[in-house]
Amino acid sequence: MPSLLKIICQNTGMGFAAVARVTDGTWTACAVQDDIQFGLLPGGQLKVETTLCSESRAARQPVVIDRASIDPVYFNHHTPRMYNIESYISVPIIHSNGEYFGNLCAIDPRPAVVSDARVVSMFTAFADLIARQLENEDRQERTEVELQSERVTAELREQFIAVLGHDLRNPLSAVGAAAELLARRESEPDLVRLGARLKASTRRMSALIDDVLDFARVRLGAGMSLSIREADFLASALKDVVEEVRAANPQLDIRDDIAINGTVRCDQGRIQQVLSNLIGNAVTHGAPDRPIEVRAAIEGDDLVLSVTNGGTPIPPDDLAKIFQPYWRPANSKPGGGLGLGLYIASEIVAGHAGTLRVTSGASEGTCFLATIPAA
Structure with a gap:
């Protein structure tokens, strides 16, 4: 704004230029270039009825005066006489939605040829530029406020999730203990079956709580906890993980080829979690009549884990979203989890300085491949 007002004064020879916010009752200077000691500073106000900007606002048209003392319309107007003005120009600043903001104006006690078409065009162009700039600043401010609000909301939500997940552990432990007691009532087969179902549900709920807490730690800045x-x-x-999934899904053909010779530097529990999440995803989304193939081996300097399942290929657009938290495909079955398993698996792999990729096709199936430095 200051540079623009300097250009106006230099090109018109006028000594005072301002951008003013004009309403029904107020005239407020937003930016000022004062070379004639008019005495008005940014933030200063005039009575709107003493200005010609009120008339420009009412008509939504420029008011242009070259020499007020002989102007046929304004020679007897109170504003030029009150402020000792000879030359005057005021152009409305109007937003693109039609909302009136104020005026771009310039005055001088000396006459000036401001009615020239080029001068009026310059003022009009500058007024439009100011309107667009104000709109951009308003949009940016609204965006920043909305972004800050979203950040606060997200942080509160994730803190709530973390607290909730933590507080669920105690009642879940009680349910697990009850399930274990029921499963031992060998003389009552119905109770044994009920206990087995409760134990399976408890394990699933415990895994969901672990996922929620891991997610909250990552999003709240603590990062994925690793003990390498x-x-x-x-x-x-890893074979134990496969066996657990087999026991819970006896109807599925789960094949494994796990051949890891030597020592691997990693968080063993977290690597088990990666494999469990990947197999769980295959169980949920794979074709029940196609095998799930699990492989783990040392290749060069890397530990390589892969889980492959058959079924409907993942659409290319979904492949780009598959490791996002809470994301699930549109055709997901109800009750299939929170959509955190693959996200957490990718975070664990990244925490080991590794990569987790996915490919999917009709013939080769869907394959998740984790590559992690072994040393």
Whole structure:
């Protein structure tokens, strides 16, 4: 604004230029270039009825005076006489939605040829520029306020989720203990079956709580907690994961080829979680009549894990979203989880300085491939 007002004064020879906010009752200077000691500073106000901007506002047209003392319309007007003005120009500043903001104006006690078409065009162009700039600033301010509000809301939501997940553990432990007691009532088969179902539900709920807490830690800035050390029996630990899934899904054909020779430097529990999440995803979304193939091996300097399942290929647009939190495909079955498993798996792999990728096609199936440095 200051640079623009300087240009106006230099090109017109007038000594005072201003951008004013004009309403029914107020005239307020927003920006000022004062080379004639008019005495008005930014934030200063005039009575709107003493200005010609009120008339420009009413007509939504420029008011232009070259020499007020002999102007046929304004020679006897109170504004030029009150402020000792000879030359005057005021152009409305109107937003693109038609809302009136104020005026771009210039005055001088000396006459000036401001009615020239080029001068009026310059003022009109500058007024339009100011209107667009004000709109851009308003949009930016609204966006920043909305973004800050979203950040606060997101942080509160994630803190709530973390607290809720933590507080659910105690009642869940009680349910798990009750399920274990029921499962031991071998003389009452119905109670044993009920206990087994409760134990399975408890394990599933515990996994969901773990996912929620992991997600909250990452999003609240604590990061994925890892305890990386030498793992000598990783192959056995991964086989345990496969066996657990097999036991819970006896109707599925789950095949494994796990051959890890030597020590892998990793968080063994977290690597088990990655494999569990990937197999769980295959169980949920894979074709029940196609096998799920699990592979783990050391290739070069890397630990490579893969889980492959058959079924409907993942659409290309969905592949780009599949590791986003809470995202689930449109055709997901109800009750299929929170949509955090793959996100958490990707965060764990990233925490090990590795990569997790996915490919999907009709013939080769869907394959999740994790590559993690072994040392």
